[in-house]
Amino acid sequence: MGGVFRRIGAGIGLGAAIALSLALPAGAAEPAGTAAAAPGIVRADVEDFTFSSVHVDYLLSRDDEGVGTATVTETFVADFPPAQNRGMVRGIPTGYLGAPTNPEVISVTDEDGDPRPYETDTEDGLLRVTSAVPEGEYAEGSQTYVFTYRVDNVARAMDNGVDEFFWDVFTTDAPQPVGSFTARIEVDPELADALTGDAACYVGGAGSEDRCDMPRAGAAFETAPVALDPPEGVTVAIGFEPGTFTSFDASFLASPWGWAQSAAAVGAVGTAAWAGVVRRRRLRDDPGRPTIIAEYEPPAGVDALTAAGLLGKSGRAIPAEILEQAVGGSLRIVEERGLLRPKLAAELVDPGRADENGLRVLKGLFGKDLPIGKTFTFGKSSSRFARAAQKLIERTGAQITREWKRRVPAGVVLVPAVLGLILGGATFAFGIVAMIQFVTWFPTVPLIALGFALIFVTIILVTRRPLNATGAEVRDHLRGLEEFIGWAEEDRIRMLQSPEGAERAPVDTTSPQQMLVLYERLLPFAVVFGQEKDWAERLAVMYGSDSPTWWAGSGAFNAAAFSSGMGSLTASAASSSTASSSGGSTGGGSVGGGGGGGSVGGV
Structure with a gap:
């Protein structure tokens, strides 16, 4: 179970890694109180140094679960120039062939075994171990860094039919030359009998198949010294009998x-x-009508704006309110000639005919003074109109919540x-x-x-407030109105002539004037229900060659243009009541084929 808990701990560590930056950039200003660099010395990049020697020791074993593990001791002897570096960083890979290596740092010391300070962070699949002197100080001349750490899943079954320790014992990512590199891999006595006798050492750039000497002495392998120039590395491969190591199980469970x-x-x-x-039982609306009854009049005291808010159609609220004011006589819609197609505008006619909601819309369109005859062209952004529209929608929503919704x-x-x-x-x-x-x-x-x-x-x-009984009744009344608007004309006439319809509000269906007044009054609600185009076409037929008093075309009245204009008015009015955010200032085997490797460098 030790391996499991190590993997859990490593997962937590990787998920909570903190990014650190300890490198002193080339050319950075000296901190106060720091001795200046010697005259004539040009500050170079922190990677501009050499390793006189690097020696690595691997103790290869397996844990109680059969997972291949290695305890690694790496001794770097770095030659730093004056006043450039504060130390070095070692990057240890956190994964190998789809398995976590779970690197665990044991110590960082000098050549005498005295501890060196270090910090760790994870970046780009590496556990970065940084050992550096404090800010304002430098590591100069020959400096020895001994990194000791432990890694898991270092050996596994390979496609060649055997288990292998196939590992980059020195990375091809190091930008520094190495005067002499050696590696020693010692196999735990428990695993010695599982060795196949096959082993290889590769040296050179990434992909190189050049061999290096790696004689075996008992259960240990040691490479001959080699000099490395960037970007050369060293990789070793040691074979074991199949089944020697337990491969990492990446399955979900x-x-x-x-x-x-x-x-x-x-x-x-x-x-x-x-x-x-909870939504179905505790947050559902109170019962309304058991069945939807067709209605040809809106609920008492409910205008199109409020209807849109109650039905969750706030995007249609302002266009519907504008049409309601036009039909009521406080403004009229003007069709203006445009470059490619007509543009629509609102002209203030008589603000005295507007209700409370209508006055707020009129002030958003024309300003607080409400000068009669002033026009507002739809389709352009207006912060004043947008603020008025937003405030009106919020006010209406608060009223609906207060009067027609219940607390939970x-x-x-x-x-x-x-x-x-x-x-x-x-x-x-x-x-x-x-x-x-x-x-x-x-x-x-x-x-x-x-x-x-x-x-x-x-x-x-x-997150919803359900309707109370009154609100549910208003909602169902509006659904009945939507049903009436959606009916065929014969069905609407039949309903108005029925005893029930005649009792509610007598309408003479033979009187074009009464029918026109009724249909005009329902146009804003048709906008709320998304039926304005069909309803406008019906109104155009009823107007015949006449034009409505609240509509002024650029030419003779055209039924097709009128019905099309109703749809474009809805879109234009909605866009005009949206604030703009555009601003206004204009302006086989080979080197590098194994696990391990990682990176080394200076800070």
């Missing part, structure tokens, strides 16, 4: 993070289902919302750690997406 993610996902799904039950105990909403946030977030976070720990992508990645989505689903399900 082999990882504790997979189990943790699964449990969190199940909890998140259950919470979302609970939120659905806070716990009914907060408990599933918070639990969904925690469990959905845990599903997401555990999945990320599992991926860092090289767990297979399926089902890890889909569960990450699911956890993220369930957070929003749960919150959306429980």
Whole structure:
């Protein structure tokens, strides 16, 4: 179980790694109190130094679970120029062939075994171990750094049918030359009998198949000294009998993070289902009408703006309100000639005919003074109109909430919302750690997406205020009005002539004037329901060769242009009431083929 807990600990460490920067940039100003560089010395890049020698020792073994492990001691003798470097950094790979290496730093010392200060961080698949003197000081001349660390999953089954320790004992990513490099790999006596006798050493640039000497002495292998120029490295391959090492199991349920993610996902799904039950039972609207009854008049005291807010169609609220003011006589719609197609504008006629909501819209369009005859062209952005529209929509929404919605105990909403946030977030976070720990992508990645989505689903399900009985009645009345507007003309006439219709508000269906007044009054509500085009076409037929008093065309009245203009007015009015954010200032084997390697450099 030790390997499992190490992997858990490494996962946590990788997920919480802190980025550090200890390098002193070339040419940086000297801190106060620091001796200046000697005259004539040009400050170079911190990578501009050499290693007189590098020696690495590997003790290769396996843990109780059969995982190949190595304890590594690397001795770097660096030659630093004056006043340039504060130390060096060693990058240790955190993965190898889809398995985590879980690097664990044991110590960083000098040649005498005295500890050197160091810090670690993870970056680009490396555990970076940085040993540096304090700011304002320099490591100069010959400096020895001894890095001792432990890594897992260093040996595994290969495609050639045997298990191998196939490892980059010196990286091809080092920008410094090495005067003399040697490596010694000692095999644990427990594994000595499993050696196949096959071993190889490769030297050179990445992909090189050039061999280097690596004689065997008992259960140990030691390379002959070689000089390395950037970007040359050294890779060793030592064969073991098949089954000597336990390969890393990347399957989902082999990882504790997979189990943790699964449990969190199940909890998140259950919470979302609970939120659905809460939505259905505790947050549903009060009963309205058992059946929808067709209506040809809006609810008493409810204008088109309020209807749009109640039905959740706030994007249509302002266009509907503008048309309501036009039909009521406070303004009229003017069709102006445009370069490619006509443009629509509003002209102030009589603000005294506007209701409270209408006055707010008129002031947004024409300003507080409301000068009669002033025009506003739709389609352009207007911050004044946008502010007035937004404030009116918010005010109407608050009124609807206050009068037509009921309160729900806070716990009914907060408990599933918070639990969904925690469990959905845990599903997401555990999945990320599992991926860092090289767990297979399926089902890890889909569960990450699911956890993220369930957070929003749960919150959306429980964040609503249900309608009370009065609000539900108004909603169903509006649905009846929508049904009436959507009927064929014969059905509307039949309904108006029925005993029930005649009792509500007698309408003489043979009187074109009465029918026109009725249909005009419903045009703003047709906009709310998205039926303005069909309703405008019907109105155009009723107007015949006449033009409505609230509409002024650029030429003779045209029924097709009128009905088309109603649709474009809705879009233009909506865009005009949206604030602009555009601003206004204009302006076989080979070197590098194994695990290990990593990077080295200066700071």
